[in-house]
Amino acid sequence: MKKFMKNCYKCNTEVKITTTEKEGIKLNCLKCPNCGEEYFTSSELTKFDILKGKKQLIRKFGTLGDSTVMRFPTNILKDFNIKPGDYGVFEKKPEGILIKPVHSKDIKL
Ligand SMILES: [Zn+2]
Incomplete structure (x- = not known):
């Protein structure tokens, strides 16, 4: 995963590349070690929506x-x-x- 941002938008601490679990789905994210804020790329969020069957506007080829x-x-x-x-x-x-x-x-x- 590419580090798409350097510092936390909330507290300006350098974020770390990690994974998190959201509703049972493992997602790559950047996490702030200070305030715990998590940052996701849009492709990670799309992955979540697909696996959760949430998006009405996603179709499979x-x-x-x-x-x-x-x-x-x-x-x-x-x-x-x-x-x-x-x-x-x-x-x-x-x-x-x-x-x-x-x-x-x-x-x-
Ligand atoms: Zn922070």
């Missing part, structure tokens, strides 16, 4: 034949009014993949 597929959360489809036959434009962003929906009814051939 699967395979279908030779393709890699992912199911969409229903509320995303609803909120963006995505229907079968619509398109998704993938954009590579520094923080991940953005999918821009394009409705087939908006495309005039």
Whole structure:
């Protein structure tokens, strides 16, 4: 694990790399030896949410034949009014993949 910060935000003591247990799940963290404050990376928190089944907006990559597929959360489809036959434009962003929906009814051939 990379030390993503040097000193505790609360008391300015140098933090140490360690692990902690949160609701039975072992997580890497940085801990302040003085005040006990724990700092997590977002990927550790995502790991926690996945293992706890907490996140509604996490999906697992699967395979279908030779393709890699992912199911969409229903509320995303609803909120963006995505229907079968619509398109998704993938954009590579520094923080991940953005999918821009394009409705087939908006495309005039
Ligand atoms: Zn501290």
